[in-house]
Amino acid sequence: xxxxxxxxxxxxxxxxxxxxxxxxxxxxxxxxxxxxxxxxxxxxxxxxxxxxxxxxxxxxxxxxxxxxxxxxxxxxxxxxxxxxxxxxxxxxxxxxxxxxxxxxxxxxxxxxxxxxxxxxxxxxxxxxxxxxxxxxxxxxxxxxxxxxxxxxxxxxxxxxxxxxxxxxxxxxxxxxxxxxxxxxxxxxxxxxxxxxxxxxxxxxxxxxxxxxxxxxxxxxxxxxx
Amino acid sequence: xxxxxxxxxxxxxxxxxxxxxxxxxxxxxxxxxxxxxxxxxxxxxxxxxxxxxxxxxxxxxxxxxxxxxxxxxxxxxxxxxxxxxxxxxxxxxxxxxxxxxxxxxxxxxxxxxxxxxxxxxxxxxxxxxxxxxxxxxxxxxxxxxxxxxxxxxxxxxxxxxxxxxxxxxxxxxxxxxxxxxxxxxxxxxxxxxxxxxxxxxxxxxxxxxxxxxxxxxxxxxxxxxxxxxxxxxxxxxxxxxxxxxxxxxxxxxxxxxxxxxxxxxxxxxxxxxxxxxxxxxxxxxxxxxxxxxxxxxxxxxxxxxxxxxxxxxxxxxxxxxxxxxxxxxxxxxxxxxxxxxxxxxxxxxxxxxxxxxxxxxxxxxxxxxxxxxxxxxxxxxxxxxxxxxxxxx
Numbered sequence: 001x002x003x004x005x006x007x008x009x010x011x012x013x014x015x016x017x018x019x020x021x022x023x024x025x026x027x028x029x030x031x032x033x034x035x036x037x038x039x040x041x042x043x044x045x046x047x048x049x050x051x052x053x054x055x056x057x058x059x060x061x062x063x064x065x066x067x068x069x070x071x072x073x074x075x076x077x078x079x080x081x082x083x084x085x086x087x088x089x090x091x092x093x094x095x096x097x098x099x100x101x102x103x104x105x106x107x108x109x110x111x112x113x114x115x116x117x118x119x120x121x122x123x124x125x126x127x128x129x130x131x132x133x134x135x136x137x138x139x140x141x142x143x144x145x146x147x148x149x150x151x152x153x154x155x156x157x158x159x160x161x162x163x164x165x166x167x168x169x170x171x172x173x174x175x176x177x178x179x180x181x182x183x184x185x186x187x188x189x190x191x192x193x194x195x196x197x198x199x200x201x202x203x204x205x206x207x208x209x210x211x212x213x214x215x216x217x218x219x220x221x222x223x224x225x
Numbered sequence: 226x227x228x229x230x231x232x233x234x235x236x237x238x239x240x241x242x243x244x245x246x247x248x249x250x251x252x253x254x255x256x257x258x259x260x261x262x263x264x265x266x267x268x269x270x271x272x273x274x275x276x277x278x279x280x281x282x283x284x285x286x287x288x289x290x291x292x293x294x295x296x297x298x299x300x301x302x303x304x305x306x307x308x309x310x311x312x313x314x315x316x317x318x319x320x321x322x323x324x325x326x327x328x329x330x331x332x333x334x335x336x337x338x339x340x341x342x343x344x345x346x347x348x349x350x351x352x353x354x355x356x357x358x359x360x361x362x363x364x365x366x367x368x369x370x371x372x373x374x375x376x377x378x379x380x381x382x383x384x385x386x387x388x389x390x391x392x393x394x395x396x397x398x399x400x401x402x403x404x405x406x407x408x409x410x411x412x413x414x415x416x417x418x419x420x421x422x423x424x425x426x427x428x429x430x431x432x433x434x435x436x437x438x439x440x441x442x443x444x445x446x447x448x449x450x451x452x453x454x455x456x457x458x459x460x461x462x463x464x465x466x467x468x469x470x471x472x473x474x475x476x477x478x479x480x481x482x483x484x485x486x487x488x489x490x491x492x493x494x495x496x497x498x499x500x501x502x503x504x505x506x507x508x509x510x511x512x513x514x515x516x517x518x519x520x521x522x523x524x525x526x527x528x529x530x531x532x533x534x535x536x537x538x539x540x541x542x543x544x545x546x547x548x549x550x551x552x553x554x555x556x557x558x559x560x561x562x563x564x565x566x567x568x569x570x571x572x573x574x575x576x577x578x579x580x581x582x583x584x585x586x587x588x589x590x591x592x593x594x595x596x597x598x599x600x601x602x603x604x605x606x607x608x609x610x611x612x613x614x615x616x617x618x
Contacts, residue, residue, distance in 0.1 A: 028274050029505055057281055058512035062365045065515050069364060122285070155274055164278070192264045215270070 028155035031056045034147055035159045035168075038183070038221050040176040045135035046143060046221065048110075049098070050175070052127040054159070060124035084117035087126055096130055097156065100145045107143070108133035138181065140225030148216035158185050158217055172219050180224040190214040269309055276306040280509065284525070288516050303525040307343075307532020310505060316583055317342060317498035318537055320383050320576055322544040324494050327572020328390060328487075329565070335545045338495055339538035345499025347530030349375065350506035351523055354514060365511030375501045380583040382497030387577025389490060394570035401566060497580075503529075 033054040041047040055063070067079045074082075091097060092112065100107040110131035117126050136143065147156050157164070158171035167185045174181055195214045279302045287295040311318070321342065325335050353375070357368040506526045513522025 028277060029508065031274075031278065057285055058508055061512045061515045062369075062508070066364050066366055164275075190267050192267045195267055211270075215274075 029153055030059045031155040031157060033159045034156055035171045036145070036147070036173075036219055038143075038172075038174045038177065039129070040138070040174065040178070041135050042176075043135070043137075044139065044178040044223075045137050046132065047135040048129050048131040049100070049145060050127070050129045051098075051147070052125060053156075054120075055124040055126070057122045060119070060122060063124050064119065080117040080119070084115040084126060084128075087117070088112050088115045088128065094150075097149055098130060098145060098147050100132065100143065102136050102143050103141055107136060138221070138223035139178070141223065143221045145219045145221075146213070146216045147219075148212040150210040150212040152210075152212035152215060155215065156217075158219070167217075172221075174221065178223060182222050184220045184222075186218040186220060188215045188217055272309045273306070276302060276309055277505070280306050280525070281512075284509070284513050284516065284518060284521065287521055288518055299521065299525055300528045303528035304532040306505070307529035307534075308536050309532075310503065310529070311343070311533040311536035316380070316383065316579060317501075318540055319579060320386070320494060320498060321537065321541055323572050323575050323579075324386070324390075324491075325541055326544045326548045327568050327575075328490070329548075329569075330491070330545060332542055332545050334491070335541035336538045338491055339541045340534040341495045342498040343530045343534035343537055344527075345495060346502050346533065347506060347526045349500060350502035350510055350526055353502055353507060354510040354519075358511065358514060365508075365515065368511060369504060369507050372502060372504045372507055377584065377588075379497055379501035380580055382493065382500065382580070384577055384580025384584060386490065386494050386497050387573050387575070387580050389493070390573025391570055391577060392573075393490070394566045394573055397566040398570065503533075505529075 033056075035052045035054075037050040038046055039048040039050055063083070067076065067083065070079055096109060096112060098109065100109065110133050112128045112130055115126070115128040117124070119125070149156060158167045160167045160171065172183045172185055174183060191214070195211060279298075283295070283299040283302045287299050321338060324330075325338070330338070353368055353371065354365075357363040357371060358365060506529060509529075510519065510522045510526060513519055513525070
C-alpha cells in the first residue's frame with residue numbers, strides 16, 4: 001500500500017511539475033506593423049533608421065478613446081504630440097525595442113528625434129528617426145536590425161501582405177544609399193528547443209520569460225565593397 | 226455505464242498495469258526525444274497570434290458588413306481563440322487538474338467544473354467592461370489594468386483553496402487515525418460516491434456498499450440496491466443531498482458535512498480560477514464597445530469561453546482518467562486505508578504552494594512593470610487604477 005501511495009503520489013507530482021514547469025508562453029496581446037527606412041549620409045554611411053509603427057486597430061481604438069476623453073482644453077494634435085513624447089520616453093528606457101548589429105557586433109544608438117504621432121484610418125501611427133550613435137560605413141559590411149518587445153506581449157512585424165506571408169516592398173527601404181545596396185527581411189524561425197530552454201530559464205530566474213527575440217524578424221542591409 | 230467489468234480481469238495485475246504504462250512511457254519518451262512537444266508548443270503560440278489577428282479583423286469586418294458570413298467567421302475565430310488560448314499553460318489549469326487528481330471527482334464533475342470556470346472568466350470580462358466602463362465611466366485602458374487586481378484576488382483564492390484542502394485532509398487523517406477503520410474509509414467513500422453517484426447503491430452501512438465503485442470487484446451491490454440508489458440520484462446530483470435522518474435510505478449521515486464541504490471546495494476552486502478574466506477578452510470587449518459593437522463582442526467572448534471550456538475540460542478529463550486508471554490498477558483495496566487523504570493532502574499542499582508563490586511574485590513585481598509603449602494613460606483621472614494597456618495580463 002505504501003508502494004502504491006508513493007507511485008500514485010509521484011505520478012501526481014510529475015503531472016503538476018509538468019504543468020508548472022511548462023513555459024508560461026506569453027503570446028501577443030496586440031501587434032504593431034512596422035516599416036523601416038535606412039537613411040544614409042553623403043559619405044555613403046548609414047546614419048539612422050527611420051521607423052514607422054502602426055498600432056493594431058484594438059489598441060488604436062483604446063488609445064483614441066483616452067485621447068478624446070481628455071478635458072484640458074488641448075487640441076487633438078497637441079494631445080497626440082504629448083502621447084508621442086510619452087511613448088518616446090518609454091521606449092528610451094528599452095533601447096527603443098531595437099537591436100542593431102554590424103557584422104555581428106552591436107551598434108550603439110543615438111537619441112530618438114523627429115517623433116510624430118497621427119491617426120490614419122483606424123490605426124494610430126507613431127514614427128520617429130533613430131540615429132546611430134555615429135554613422136557606420138557600409139561598403140562591404142552587413143547590418144542587421146531587429147525590432148521586438150522582449151516580453152512578446154506586443155508582436156512587431158514588418159508591413160506584410162494580407163495573409164502575412166510576404167513583407168511589402170515598402171516595409172524596408174533605403175534613402176540615399178550607394179548603388180548596389182540591398183535589403184532583405186528574414187522571417188522569424190524560432191528554434192523550438194531554444195524557445196523552451198529560454199522559457200524555463202527565464203521563468204525561474206527573472207519571472208517573465210523573454211521570448212520576444214525568438215519571434216522577431218531580422219532586417220538586413222547589405223552594401224557591396 | 227455502471228456495470229463495466231475491468232477489461233484486464235484475466236491478466237496478471239502487474240502485466241495489466243505494466244504493459245500500458247510501458248507503452249505510455251515509450252511514446253512519451255519518443256515525443257520528448259523527437260522534440261515534438263516543443264514544436265507543438267511553439268506552434269500553439271503562432272496559432273494564438275494568428276487567431277488574435279483574425280479576431281481583430283473579424284470584429285472590424287462585422288462592423289462593416291454584418292451578415293451570415295461575417296458572423297460565422299467571428300464565432301469560429303472566437304471559438305478557436307478560446308481553444309488555443311487555453312492550450313497554453315496557466316495556473317487555472319494546474320489548479321483544476323491537481324484538484325481533480327488529488328481530491329477525486331467523476332468525469333461529469335471534471336467537465337462541469339471546467340465549463341463553469343471557463344464561462345465565469347468570460348462573464349467576468351463582460352461584467353468588468355459593463356460595470357467599469359459603462360457603469361463607472363472608466364477608460365478601457367483602466368478597466369484592462371484592473372485585470373491585474375482580479376489576478377491577485379485569483380492567486381489569493383488559489384492559496385485559500387489549497388489551505389482549505391490541506392486542513393480537510395488533515396482532519397480526515399486525524400479521524401482515520403483516532404477513530405478506527407470504519408471511518409478510515411471515509412475519504413474513499415466520498416470519492417467513490419462522486420465518481421459514480423448516478424448509480425450509487427446506498428442501502429448498507431458496510432464498506433462495500435459505501436464505496437460503490439463498479440470497477441472494484443468487491444463492490445458488487447446487493448440485488449435491489451440500484452432502486453434505492455436511483456431514488457437518490459437526483460439529490461446527489463444537485464449536490465445538496467438533503468434528506469432527513471429518518472428518510473429510511475439507510476446510510477450514515479456523517480458523510481454529509483463532507484459532501485457539502487466538497488462542493489464548497491469545488492465551487493471555491495471554480496471561483497479562484499474564473500475570477501480572473503482573460504485580458505484578451507477584456508480588450509476585445511473594450512474595443513468592440515468603442516466601435517459600438519458591444520453586443521457582438523459579448524457573443525464573441527461567449528464563443529471564446531466555449532472554446533476555452535473545451536480545452537480545459539479535455540485536460541481535466543485526462544487527469545481524472547489517469548487518476549482512475551492508476552487507482553484501479555494499483556490499489557483495488559486502497560479504500561480501506563487513508564492513503565487517499567494523504568494524496569489529498571499532497572494535492573492541497575501543491576495548490577497552496579502554487580497560490581502563495583504566484584501571489585508573492587505578484588506582490589514582488591509591485592505596480593505595473595515597464596510597459597513597452599505606454600507606461601500609464603495620459604488621462605489625469607485619479608479615481609481609477611492606471612497602468613499601461615500593454616502590461617502583462
